[in-house]
Amino acid sequence: MIPHIPKLDLVLLWHMHQPDYRDSETGEFVLPWVYLHAIKDYTDMAYHLEMHPDIKLAINFVPILLDQLEDYADQFAHGEIRDPLLRLLAAPDLDRISLSERTLILESCFLSNHETMLKPYPAYQYLRNLYDNLQQLGDKTLRYASGQYLADLLVWYHLAWTGESVRRENASIVQLMSQGKLFSYGDRLRLFNLIGELIQALIPRYRKLAQSGQIELSTTPHYHPLAPLLIDFTSARDSLPEAVLPPHASYPGGRERVSFHLKSAKDSHTQRFGVQPAGIWPAEGAISEPFLNILIENDCQWCASGEGVLANSLRKSFPDQPLPARSDYLYRPYSFKAEHGSTLCFFRDDQLSDMIGFEYSKWFGRDAAENFVQRLEQIRHEVHSHRSGNTNPVASVILDGENAWESYPYNGYYFLNDLYELLEKHPHIQTTTFQDYIAKLSRSRTAIKPLPALAAGSWVYGSFSTWIGDHDKNLAWELLCAAKQSYDLVLQSPRLTKTEKAAAERQLASCESSDWFWWFGDYNSPHAVESFDRLFRGNLTNLYRLLKIPAPVTVLEPISHGGLSDSDSGAMRRAS
Template identity: 55%
Template sequence: MAIARARLDLVLLWHMHQPDYRDAASGRYLLPWVYLHAMKDYTDMAAHVERHPGIRCTFNFVPVLLEQLEDYVVQFDVGRIRDPLLRLLEVADLDRIEPQDRALILDSCFHSNHESMLQPYVHYRRLHDLFRQVDTADRRGFDYLSGAYLADLLTWYHLVWVGETERRSDPIFGRLMSKGTGFSHGDRLQLFDAIGIAMRRLVGRYRALAAEGRIELSTTPYAHPLAPLMLNFGASREALPESPLPAEPGYPGGAERVRWHLKEAIEGHRKRFGLAPEGLWPAEGAVSEPLLDEVAAAGIGWTASSESVLANSLGQPGWRDQAARRSALYRPWSHPRAPDVKLLFRDERLSDLIGFEYSKWHGRDAAAHLIAELESIAAEAPEGERPLVLVALDGENAWEYYPYNGFYFFEELYSALEAHPFIRTRTASEALADAGGATGTLPRLVAGSWVMGTLSTWMGDADKNRAWDLLAQAKTAWDEAMAANAFTPERRFEAERQLAACEGSDWFWWLGSYNPAHAVERFERVFRHNLRRLYELIGRSPPASLDQPLGHGGGRPESGGTMRRAAP
């Protein structure tokens, strides 16, 4: 059966996000994920578009991520690295490093997806085999691992976190991978310098693509706060009426804080890219009617969430009627409270195919399957209608599960989309402008996110609720301290930035017994560290409760917990 030659607009939205990993007192990075993802994913995602001039898509950068990317450039420029793992690449004699640095290398340098980032490399695999042989309960076996072993391990870990496009463009990476073992200090310095070059170029590549009209850059409230919950803890019960709530009645001054995060995001975007953002991806795709009010007041033209939120809002949970799904999902919406803000809802099935399934397929087959799915949507559209399909997902964590960091998947997909006779890629703002008046009006907007259409990933679990209580109590102390007006402008600025770091959604994401123990331990420790630092900045003694871990994890979630499907 021939497919009707209807047109279809495809909006690809890639969300780039890491929380603030900087220690406010020292500037030291507590975790290395910003520069590792910059090397591997942010470079590759820009390069895929650079190779395909016919592709249009939207990249959403969280402001606190951009700040950290810029900070790494400063570190390279001034020659003082504040990331402990990155700094060790410069150290000449790894036999003489401090015990905590030795432990850092051994604790960090096997954290990746082993199937695609360790098993293909025989020399790196041998390092892992030796590590497992000497790993004992008391860790004394690690004393047998020499500085040469640490040098090879540190080098290989950074090599596997280099994007495929960088490997193809800079011969230093291929030379080192071919050498395989016995990496010298000079080798490590060359690797270090190549990382610095990639980091210096990175944000400018996206700025250039945006200036050419090939991509749209959207934003997120400054530090990625779970805004609907900051505005009202009761938002968690809109989709799950029985959801347990924290002991605190709500987040003090939540509306003011959401406005602050929005203002900082918009001003930072204008400073970096020369204009205010037209669109906003709220942290975790989490929306609510009060948040929509704030988005409208900030002058944002569009925002987006996930289809389960749309289904709940239309009284169709789980889409009991598939015809209703097709009619509702592939179009923009608005709400009477904010008629000037257009709402898009992502296709959860297509987004999750990219995030979780296509990594197991041959790149050409995966691209062909996605194209066929889009063609089917076009064929089922009513005569004269042009479906607007939003595919939105994490733009960094999925690719380590793909062979070659997804290079061949993107090459096949973008090539096919460029050549397709009736599917065209558009930025979100382009697609909405072309849609004109074809906008539905939502009777209500049920608060929810891109995970199951609920807010349960961030509230409801006992550990998560306890974290909200600690944050709310710290905010109360912050309010009292600020009301006393005893701080210099510089100290107030520092304290407000520290509060923002505490408000990020990631600390709540990682709490829960279903998450891996090592990830829970690391992230909840950073959260408590951030809260202690906030108390110190406002001249208060941190409560003893911050000395007690909030949770321990112990689960084995898909993708290590960095991503979650829209539905279990």
């Protein structure tokens, strides 16, 4: 008799996140990435799910991203646009704009992956050639470029950032791309209004998918803080014992700040989607024992992290035993118990996740999809052949759901369509959600392995080296610690009203985002580092303004300058 091989459960989790790009003093959006990803990636990802109703997966929305999406939707509803690039798209006369506005268009409208988002469109490439030629002639700001050139550039930039599903289904986009040039004010206004419609429809689309049971929506502490480091800087030494840490022993009141971010996330999720989130994808998959205790106190059923964290935790739990075969330990959840209860921890398959994030963009879409499925089939057979007693194997593939597709032809349209099609029909692999998988374990009364000790770390290298440990990152932590100490002193005094205290707390939360620390360091490009350096220091300056005290001079000086970017730079990184 041929032994029964259990099916392999697959949980795909697409993580959607952007930090807060708003200036709290003016309400202006400093960078356009929220609305650009909205019309391209968030729109396309919803479309693929709607076209493949038998696919089940998880979508993680960070609340600060949802806050900004709702902000944009409100701007379109009231006709008061606070994003300078969007305002320019709808400006009636581009011949009369200021030099600074002209510079903004020229500095913004070629920021994309040129191989996949510029070169395929001859009319857009022509605009780039003109720009390069004029720059070589010494006209660095294209002061004499016509309003028509700027109009065509604005339209093509936004067309390139429009989702493939929209290009295929919206007649206005088809017409604009066919026209190619000499776009009128009316053309620009049509594109502008479509952007508003796409953004306003996004949250309702995902809410509908969740209500149907097709997707599970999870959340992250509100402003995406690196929770273990807020609680204890020395947690970085779990994976890197020699890590050089900031001079402050810890972030002041860090545990309370993590609890604030988590409670705020749960409240905003419940308000938007009508149910409490069952699980948490921590910012950067960063976990530690004190942080998991906070999750347990807040009734979180599950959380997830990286494969490297699991390997380090098993070594810490069983120091006298060699690490078993990967297929023996990776494809199962683990129970982490604390005084007040327990939570389930899932760990991503770093290899599969990185294949989607970095490798499959170089393949034909169908070939990539078939290779991914073949790898899953191999995992299923390896789990069974090792006879580890894992009767309900699960593979967790967790990665950025927005930035990867810029490197794919057609925004990953063919890869995702073929992948979902193959998985829908597969007899031995079933897509599911973490919540549904946990319910399945409960019904079958499957014993879940405990994780006796947890080694703190993130999905990147299993460590916190991306966010702490070098000069620039540590300097940023020093500035944040000093600002938090000032915050604590002011809030203990009667200087601020209740409303002013709430505004200061929101601003502090934005300063605590992990994103600023991600970008500091010489492995990122000077342009990107300069943008996020300025944003971080602007946030700190606004915090001091809200506290009604002067900002220290150190906040006015750049923290990091970047260097020569390499394959590990940018908005995405490999796990190992």
